Amino acid sequence: EVQLQASGGGLVQTGGSLRLSCAASGFSSGEYAIGWFRQAPGKEREGISCISGRDATTAYADAVKGRFTISTDNAKSTVYLQMNAMKPEDTGVYYCAADPRPLYTYCSLYEDDHHFWGQGTQVTVSS
Numbered sequence: 241e242v243q244l245q246a247s248g249g250g251l252v253q254t255g256g257s258l259r260l261s262c263a264a265s266g267f268s269s270g271e272y273a274i275g276w277f278r279q280a281p282g283k284e285r286e287g288i289s290c291i292s293g294r295d296a297t298t299a300y301a302d303a304v305k306g307r308f309t310i311s312t313d314n315a316k317s318t319v320y321l322q323m324n325a326m327k328p329e330d331t332g333v334y335y336c337a338a339d340p341r342p343l344y345t346y347c348s349l350y351e352d353d354h355h356f357w358g359q360g361t362q363v364t365v366s367s
Contacts, residue, residue, distance in 0.1 A: 242266040242356045244274075246336045249361030252326055256365075260321040262336030262358060270294065270314040273339040273347040275354055276321050278363070280332035287349030289321060294344030301349060303329070326365045333360045 248260040275290035288301045289310040298310050309322040337354035
């Protein structure tokens with residue numbers, strides 16, 4: 241059974257940092273591409289970052305470029321999202337998800353490409 245669990249959310253002040261973790265089971269995080277998504281209340285869910293399986297190619301949404309960094313520890317089957325210089329606009333529920341397609345040199349920020357989803361973790365950035 242493929243399972244993903246996001247953790248590490250919490251309350252942080254503007255300009256602060258958080259690191260989210262996505263623990264994978266039922267597969268190796270090096271086999272599938274992993275994406276991070278977020279959803280603010282009343283807003284559409286958006287893809288913010290992803291990392292491919294074999295060569296760890298990464299992609300970022302414009303809203304987080306230069307502030308967020310995605311990385312993976314395949315030995316621990318865990319993907320991380322380091323979030324720096326956080327803004328109130330970063331507030332929302334953050335999800336990690338897996339794209340099971342055999343795509344190892346690029347990754348997708350489209351929600352529909354990801355078939356396995358974690359529970360989500362709340363991130364709140366205070367003004």
